[in-house]
Amino acid sequence: MARRSLLTGDERRRLFEPPVTDREVARCYTFSAEDLEWIEARHGASNQLGVAVQMALFRHPGFGWRLGETVPAVVLRFLADQVHVAPSALDGYARRPQTRLTHVRQLHERLALRPFNRTDLRHAVEIASAAARSTDKGGPIVEALIAELRRQRIILPPAETLERVGLAGRAQARRKAADDLLASITLSQFERIDQLLINDPALRKSPLAWLREIPESPSAASMAGITERLAYVRAIAIDPAIISSIHEHRFEQYAREGAVAPAFLLSGYSVGRRRATVVAQLIFLESRLSDAAVDMFDKMVGSLFAKGRRSRERKYQASSREVSQIMRLFSGVIGAVDQARVD
Template sequence: INTRRRAANRFGCAVLLCLLRYPGFSLGPAVQPPEAMIAFIAHQLGIPATAFADYAQRDQTRRGHVIELQKYLGLRSFGLSDWRSSLRIGGNVAWATDRGEPIVLAILAHLRLSGVVIPSTMVLERIGLAARARARKKTFEVLAAGMPDAERNALLGLLTVDPELRRSRFAWLRDYSESPAPANIVSLLDRLDYVRAMGIDPTRAGRIHASRLARLTDEGAIMTVQHIADLEPARRTAILIAQISSLETRLTDVVLAMFEKYIGTLFSRARNRDERRFQATRRDVAKALLLFRQTIAALHQAKEAGEDGVSAVEREIGMDQLEGVLPVIGAVVGVARQDILVTAAERYAVLRRFSPRFLSAFEFRSNVPNDPVLAALELLRALNRGIIRTLPKRPPSACLPLQWRKLIFAGGSADRRLYETAILAVLRDKLRGSNI
């Protein structure tokens, strides 16, 4: 710096030295460094900050300084080979993201490590965009590589209008209700079966980075069917593959969540029905209690008078009236003692609308060795498929509460309605706890 004669040249040479060392780029003719940097260097050099304005009135002077300083710092100018290596580095980063910042930061780190002067912002932007475009193209190619014509035609068929549905299959697959109801569970299972029947290799989605797959999935989720149909073929195929992969996962999650909600609602409503039934007997209960109180009073008076208790009750109340209330008491006791499982099983026919398909749609696994719940599910599947016609005398029941086991086997053999309802309830609890 001190070899420069004029103060302005010493100032300019110092600024160039700082910029080339870090961030690693030169000073263009129209670039003005930050005022704080100018003030800091001016203080170090003992030169007025205003002197920098006179620097490099001849651009040749600035270029000469740049060449000298590159040699001094061991740097070289950005060339074609650096363009190619930067594109490769940027493409590697873009394999996982579409965001420009991490792509450019990786390119900058590579150039600094290689001792290359950083090019202009415009050049960096062009490399970053080219790297992102290359990564996208590679993503499309990898996803569709080796795809049989049958799979490709199945994907394209999603975008055509189905006469039966009066809309495209793709729109149908994405449009479903999440309200917990048997009809909605069946509708979701229809969609899940359709996606699986398409035969798209599930390992395809795993060929690309998870972040890139998520990006494709998000893109497709906000596109209309018409928009997807108008895309260029490679991108359209890639987005459809990502969507189908995502749809199978989403439909599975929604079916399981809906099953859990519906079984929970089934037992909640059963409890409410029992409460309403008991509330409906309030007047009969009050009448029975009144007679009970009168009977106790009559017996008490008879004891004090040394009179026969039965005679006193017959005179004061009448045995006919007491016997008449016995059916009411029996009915009230029956309502009060009825287990919630019995009430829930009253909806067994509704459960059967979806339970066979639900159980056959998934492979359940447990973190408990020899889990009796899984044995019970296999038994129900065998019944649903007609492999066996009746429950065995002692089906797997160790997973059920003792009170439920007593109810199920009260008649000597298992009650299928109660047993199947109880197993589905236990399955729901196990799924919620992630034990199955």
Template sequence: MPRKRILSETEKRELISLPNTDQEIIWWYTLSEDDIIFIRNSTRGKINQLRLSIQLCYMRYPGISLAINERPDQKILNYVADQLQIDNSNWENYHSGPNESRYDHINIVRKRYNYQNFTISHHKNCVDKLRDSALQTDKGFILARELMNILREQRILLPSMSVIERICAEAVTKAEKEIYSLLSSSLTKDQKYALERLLITGQQYSVSTFNWLMQSPAAANPKHILIHLSKLKVIKKLSLPLDLGKHVHLNYLSKMAREGKQMTSQHLSDFEQNRKYATLIAVLLEIRETITDEIIEIHDTIMNSLFKDAKNKQNRPSDHIGVQNGQLF
């Protein structure tokens, strides 16, 4: 089964992008006095001190170590070098010359600042930490940004973007299952049976009751108000709990309703039980609200039409009387 994709390529690039403005660079890459003392005491040679400081800065933000042969962003390099009063024009690759290796610098920073690599043991913990947020939104970008901030706060170096996406996708899947269970567990056996009946297409009708409920009127007239009232009666007869859906974030209710409206009754019938009932509930809650709004709108349209007709009829007799009066005088 293919992995769930919840991040676009553009979002991935944005999440891992480096600060660009002077204000951002100053915020993230200003070295403290203790940092500078540590850097100068931990390694010899100005080029090694500069490389060590760059690894420290990249670990702080975006939360990674500089890759082999990767040259740091020039703005960041200039700013860090200025703080250390080092000429950065002789920046070289880690593998060249007698200089200390990239791994030496990474290990020095990790030991001093307690940074650690992301491991499989962190995976489940990260999914759990995203639970509350995932119950409010399924937007991968929002969840990934929160996850990356959590890892930075804990001084855990970021894993690959594919791992970050997988963690967020798992958090969303767990949240969805929790929401399905929450909505479904509020129903009695009879209510579940009644919801199942909505999906059945009877011999006398070409559509199921569920599809009929989703149909909107083509025009505003008294007949459609009666149809809408009939639909509200069907929904009311289900006797759904009054607080149903109150503990589920509107983002998820709207998403489930949107998905449910795009499904046929047969497709909904094939859903896993909890997901099926939860989707039906979300659609019915939205239909009930929409129908109520449409009844008010149709009523206003009809009343405005009646008012205009009455006004026109009132004006016509007045004109006729005026003519008669003109003939008399």
């Protein structure tokens, strides 16, 4: 089975690899005067450039210089220019592995860093879960995790570990959001919620699908359909105040998903996620149906006014024809009188 992925390829490059643009390289890897003094205290050009690379990569991305990792040419040139050695000096660095390990320990002390270990996993998942409280997107979750580990001066674990921690944190955040949203729902309400996804022979569809089909044409039948649906939703008695129990973005996600996912798909969700999605949809539907009832009333009143206006126009047109006939008759009478006077 393929490993679940949290990040896109572009996100992995941005978060896990050194930058390659001049501006970003300068932003991430410009040494202070104290840094340069410490680096230049190393013996020989190779050691100076090697320890400069180690220091730079401990700071960003935060893994340090991993075995087998090739330093981008633009980064190497920038670091070499700062310590006034040739980039080729790196070829002779740490031919003795002990030298490289010694520099790593020295940098840990200088930068106040410590390695990530197994006891940090739970804390890391909690960090990722907090970041996932408002989003399911992997980039922001892992970015927040990296930022917090850096703040705590912890050397980043392998990229694969960060991604797995992000996935675990997101799953934890999803479960907690569902639990928080459903905390005040009663057993009888859960029964009504679960029934919304079961096909109703009388409706020839699930009640949830029926609730989503809001009539739009202005008529008494449409108004009756809207009020019937609104009464159905209100009978389940979900308190809209529970929205405040979770992050607004998480609630909006539940509502969006509930608005489009068919009943058979929702039925395949975990119990908590399914119920949370339906509850969010019910809260959304109550608001939408209330608005639809008001809009329908406006449409019906407008339709009545339009009918009245057309009726008046027809009456006016009819009376205009009668007046015209009277005027023609009157004109004929006047003409006859005038002719009689002449005669």
